[in-house]
Amino acid sequence: MSWRIDNHPDGGMMIEHLDAPRFTARWTTGDFPIDSVRDGAFFWTDEGGSPEDAIHLYGFELGETPPDRSAFEQFMVDAVAEIDAKIIGGA
Numbered sequence: 001m002s003w004r005i006d007n008h009p010d011g012g013m014m015i016e017h018l019d020a021p022r023f024t025a026r027w028t029t030g031d032f033p034i035d036s037v038r039d040g041a042f043f044w045t046d047e048g049g050s051p052e053d054a055i056h057l058y059g060f061e062l063g064e065t066p067p068d069r070s071a072f073e074q075f076m077v078d079a080v081a082e083i084d085a086k087i088i089g090g091a
Helices: 069-087
Strands: 003-007 013-017 023-029 042-045 055-062
Touching: 003 069, 013 069, 023 069, 055 069
Parallel strands: none
Antiparallel strands: 003 013, 013 023, 023 055, 042 055
């Protein structure tokens, strides 16, 4: 899979999947950014050792053919793994 993590034009960070299925999402760590969630869709993981380790994805822009629910959930797990690797310096 081909991922890109970069600054979001409106501030904060974003992750983009460059292959099919294409998507872009904003992300952050720490407290849940409820004030930033506009469309009601979000995904998060709290598998870290403390609340600061939580990774939140929100502000999704899905491509032309969005995946079904189970594929989407796996896709988000993969995105979080990519973000985690970036945070610890492995990406």
